[in-house]
Amino acid sequence: xxxxxxxxxxxxxxxxxxxxxxxxxxxxxxxxxxxxxxxxxxxxxxxxxxxxxxxxxxxxxxxxxxxxxxxxxxxxxxxxxxxxxxxxxxxxxxxxxxxxxxxxxxxxxxxxxxxxxxxxxxxxxxxxxxxxxxxxxxxxxxxxxxxxxxxxxxxxxxxxxxxxxxxxxxxxxxxxxxxxxxxxxxxxxxxxxxxxxxxxxxxxxxxxxxxxxxxxxxxxxxxxxxxxxxxxxxxxxxxxxxxxxxxxxxxxxxxxxxxxxxxxxxxxxxxxxxxxxxxxxxxxxxxxxxxxxxxxxxxxxxxxxxxxxxxxxxxxxxxxxxxxxxxxx
Amino acid sequence: xxxxxxxxxxxxxxxxxxxxxxxxxxxxxxxxxxxxxxxxxxxxxxxxxxxxxxxxxxxxxxxxxxxxxxxxxxxxxxxxxxxxxxxxxxxxxxxxxxxxxxxxxxxxxxxxxxxxxxxxxxxxxxxxxxxxxxxxxxxxxxxxxxxxxxxxxxxxxxxxxxxxxxxxxxxxxxxxxxxxxxxxxxxxxxxxxxxxxxxxxxxxxxxxxxxxxxxxxxxxxxxxxxxxxxxxxxxxxxxxxxxxxxxxxxxxxxxxxxxxxxxxxxxxxxxxxxxxxxxxxxxxxxxxxxxxx
Numbered sequence: 299x300x301x302x303x304x305x306x307x308x309x310x311x312x313x314x315x316x317x318x319x320x321x322x323x324x325x326x327x328x329x330x331x332x333x334x335x336x337x338x339x340x341x342x343x344x345x346x347x348x349x350x351x352x353x354x355x356x357x358x359x360x361x362x363x364x365x366x367x368x369x370x371x372x373x374x375x376x377x378x379x380x381x382x383x384x385x386x387x388x389x390x391x392x393x394x395x396x397x398x399x400x401x402x403x404x405x406x407x408x409x410x411x412x413x414x415x416x417x418x419x420x421x422x423x424x425x426x427x428x429x430x431x432x433x434x435x436x437x438x439x440x441x442x443x444x445x446x447x448x449x450x451x452x453x454x455x456x457x458x459x460x461x462x463x464x465x466x467x468x469x470x471x472x473x474x475x476x477x478x479x480x481x482x483x484x485x486x487x488x489x490x491x492x493x494x495x496x497x498x499x500x501x502x503x504x505x506x507x508x509x510x511x512x513x514x515x516x517x518x519x520x521x522x523x524x525x526x527x528x529x530x531x532x533x534x535x536x537x538x539x540x541x542x543x544x545x546x547x548x549x550x551x552x553x554x555x556x557x558x559x560x561x562x563x564x565x566x567x568x569x570x571x572x573x574x575x576x577x578x579x580x581x582x583x584x585x586x587x588x589x590x591x592x593x594x595x596x597x598x599x600x601x602x603x604x605x606x607x608x609x610x611x612x613x614x615x616x617x618x619x620x621x622x623x624x625x626x627x
Numbered sequence: 628x629x630x631x632x633x634x635x636x637x638x639x640x641x642x643x644x645x646x647x648x649x650x651x652x653x654x655x656x657x658x659x660x661x662x663x664x665x666x667x668x669x670x671x672x673x674x675x676x677x678x679x680x681x682x683x684x685x686x687x688x689x690x691x692x693x694x695x696x697x698x699x700x701x702x703x704x705x706x707x708x709x710x711x712x713x714x715x716x717x718x719x720x721x722x723x724x725x726x727x728x729x730x731x732x733x734x735x736x737x738x739x740x741x742x743x744x745x746x747x748x749x750x751x752x753x754x755x756x757x758x759x760x761x762x763x764x765x766x767x768x769x770x771x772x773x774x775x776x777x778x779x780x781x782x783x784x785x786x787x788x789x790x791x792x793x794x795x796x797x798x799x800x801x802x803x804x805x806x807x808x809x810x811x812x813x814x815x816x817x818x819x820x821x822x823x824x825x826x827x828x829x830x831x832x833x834x835x836x837x838x839x840x841x842x843x844x845x846x847x848x849x850x851x852x853x854x855x856x857x858x859x860x861x862x863x864x865x866x867x868x869x870x871x872x873x874x875x876x877x878x879x880x881x882x883x884x885x886x887x888x889x890x891x892x893x894x895x896x897x898x899x900x901x902x903x904x905x906x907x908x909x910x911x912x913x914x915x916x917x918x919x920x
Contacts, residue, residue: 372728423903429664430855430903437893437896596731607712
């Protein structure tokens with residue numbers, strides 16, 4: 299048997315270098331405060347920004363799942379729905395903490411069961427399995443009328459009141475605070491043994507095995523984390539909409555969630571925020587395209603997936619490298 | 628008993644459409660390793676083009692021909708697009724999945740704009756004809772569904788077994804590097820695989836539109852059913868996909884007939900998940916050993 303040099307592996311796009319963990323949360327909080335106190339956007343803009351923050355929270359877990367563990371799920375709308383419906387049902391009678399925790403617990407239970415059952419499969423099979431899971435979730439939402447009230451959904455959900463703010467401003471403040479917390483956790487995870495195990499498992503499964511990393515267990519952990527962040531994001535989406543409805547948590551929502559970290563650049567620490575701005579805010583401001591905006595968005599997603607697999611991060615890195623060369627050369 | 632037979636016949640008819648959807652997915656998966664989440668959109672495009680051609684006053688066969696040509700053209704374009712980045716470097720699985728999801732979003736939206744969002748039905752050439760089963764009457768179109776699916780499957784099978792291009796496709800399916808070393812133009816074969824998948828989807832869409840009214844949003848459930856059919860057969864076996872599709876069709880018809888519509892909608896996802904959990908290699912497939920490194 300002859301020895302053939304294996305082709306060079308692409309350099310991992312996920313950096314494991316240490317950042318100061320508070321930089322990102324501090325920037326997010328600062329920008330949030332400036333927006334709320336100085337810029338004072340109109341009601342429509344504030345609503346869009348809040349939705350961006352809510353989806354960014356949900357996407358943090360997805361960034362971990364896709365970027366760190368390298369697993370694609372098309373069923374995370376299920377966890378958004380768990381958070382959203384738990385909030386809509388429990389927030390007013392039982393208080394916000396119970397509602398938020400209930401959603402997270404339901405999402406975690408589903409994620410652990412589904413993860414243990416499906417994550418030993420190869421990538422495609424897992425993606426198709428989660429697609430079926432999401433489709434099943436939609437059927438349940440539409441038909442389990444005693445809990446979800448079917449197609450009509452649940453209204454009168456109430457929202458978190460913070461700092462004496464009311465209405466959308468208060469939801470925005472809550473979303474920014476939670477986003478800062480989740481971004482801190484993302485950075486903490488990246489340099490933790492669990493996070494490093496996920497990244498090794500993604501880029502080199504045999505090496506991970508040799509290092510004693512249980513790849514399928516780290517994948518389940520990443521899936522559970524994505525469920526937690528999606529449930530919290532879903533609770534915020536429900537607050538913003540004033541209730542939980544099946545259409546909010548359809549497969550389209552799962553696709554948006556999947557597209558956010560990819561557009562941003564898988565595993566990049568800013569991917570959830572940058573991706574959410576592009577995926578959630580851009581269609582709102584593309585309304586001049588009218589009914590074609592979803593088509594344009596789909597084309598954009600396809601082109602990024604095929605020709606810019608590193609997402610916006612790739613552009614940023616290219617730009618930074620070019621500026622650096624000019625300065626030194 | 629006649630009622631059960633009635634549901635089975637209906638189920639086989641609808642199942643043959645799922646079988647074709649699964650056949651399209653399997654063809655592309657075997658040829659290029661891609662999971663195509665836009666397969667349902669090929670079916671919708673075919674169905675809606677045919678509805679509009681018939682609406683313009685032409686017959687069923689010209690409608691079928693137009694639909695097939697339009698969908699094949701779409702498959703050709705998409706095949707070319709998806710082959711471009713694969714020429715020089717290996718593309719990540721997750722990225723390609725997202726690419727096909729983007730295609731699905733675009734096609735669903737465009738179909739909605741061009742053809743309207745309402746479910747539309749295509750008049751069957753056999754409208755008014757019935758097959759008696761006991762004292763129940765099955766529309767003759769269900770027989771046409773089965774015959775059409777058998778014809779398409781036979782044609783795809785013949786193409787793979789008895790043409791030079793089919794041989795090259797099978798070479799790519801079994802090993803891309805080996806096929807390339809033997810002189811197969813792998814990129815072109817990927818385009819061919821996309822086109823076949825689109826063709827199969829287009830025919831299936833035209834066939835099903837006479838039994839189930841088709842709206843652009845139906846693409847996703849049709850695709851999920853196709854995936855369920857493909858996965859039951861092991862994702863790489865065309866015959867397995869056909870068997871899987873028929874099974875799901877019959878299961879859906881029985882669930883819808885004896886239980887209720889909610890359970891009917893849940894059949895395909897539940898079957899898919901059950902097979903993935905219990906027999907990941909497919910009900911008919913062999914469990915393949917995975918080579919590490």
